[in-house]
Amino acid sequence: MNVFSIFGDPVSHSRSPLMHNCVFKTLNIDACYTRTHLTEGAQLRNTFFAKALSGANVTVPHKEAAYAQCDEVRGIAKTIQAVNTLVLEEGKLIGYNTDADGFMSAIGSFGDIHTALIIGAGGTARALSIALSHGGITPTILNRSRGRLEYFECEGFECFDWEEFIARPYDLIINTTSAGLSDNELPLPRPILMELLSQTKGAIDVIYGKETPFLREVKVSALPYKDGSDMLLEQGVLANHLFFHGAYPIDQIRSAMKHSFTL
Secondary structure, X not given: OEEEEEEXXXXXXXXXXXXXXXXXXXXXXXXXXEEEXXXXXXXXXXXXXXXXXXXXXXXXXXXXXXXXXXXXXXXXXXXXXXXXXXXXXXXXXEEEOOHHHHHHHHHHHHOOOOXXXXXXXXXXXXXXXXXXXXXXXXXEEEXXXXXXXXXXXXXXXXXXXXXXXXXXXXXXXXXXXXXXXXXXXXXXXXXXXXXXXXXXXXXXXXXXXXXOHHHHHHHHOOOOEXXXXXXXXXXXXXXXXHHOOOOOOHHHHHHHHHHHOOO
16 A cells, blocks of 8 residues: 655644545545654654655645755756655655646636735745746745745845835735634734735635635735635645656546545
8 A cells, every 4th residue: 555644733734635535535546645743844754764655745844844855856846945745756755846836726716917925935935936937927025034035035036024015016915824824823914914905906825724814804805815725626636646657647636636625
């Protein structure tokens, strides 16, 4: 049996086991998918091999640590320098990033987007900034401090910390932080958020399965919004396809994984 897992901190909320196990059951694949709560990102590689995994997904806050521990990184993950999907191939740990393509599929319903403000500067923010840029959308990065903005500045993106930021219109605001995942926090100071929401066209939170404080404020502002469920689905479909090196049709994977959201 092939065994897969998701690494994260926290990880108990993750729908990934339900999603992937639904695919395995539907397509009659001899495999199972579990959760691994990992507090130290530096232990990811050792834990992967100790558990004899065939593949894994990586969520906050370990995507950059996963990138650093791969034997080889492929595709857009090389540019992003953050990995959310790991596949064992001939004893080597191969890293991919399916967040980028998953996100671009998810925002299609917002219509014509030219500018986006990304709140946060972690591995997910890296993936989305590159995906948006490649899709012809100009991203701006807003983080609590300048400490993690160097990557984005090197990519040529406009970056701000809270103190220097002045709100202006954006087509889309994206929360990539964990604020609201296991607490009742906003991803940035309320006055800044309120000013932004008065000038934006829509918003998305990559957190899924709950109405975060961020999305509650967006909802009150009567703006179009989404949680991260669509992104979760699409990145999961692509990850599952990679787990088995393309052996199963992606349309069948998507159909089975979509069904898991009704369970």
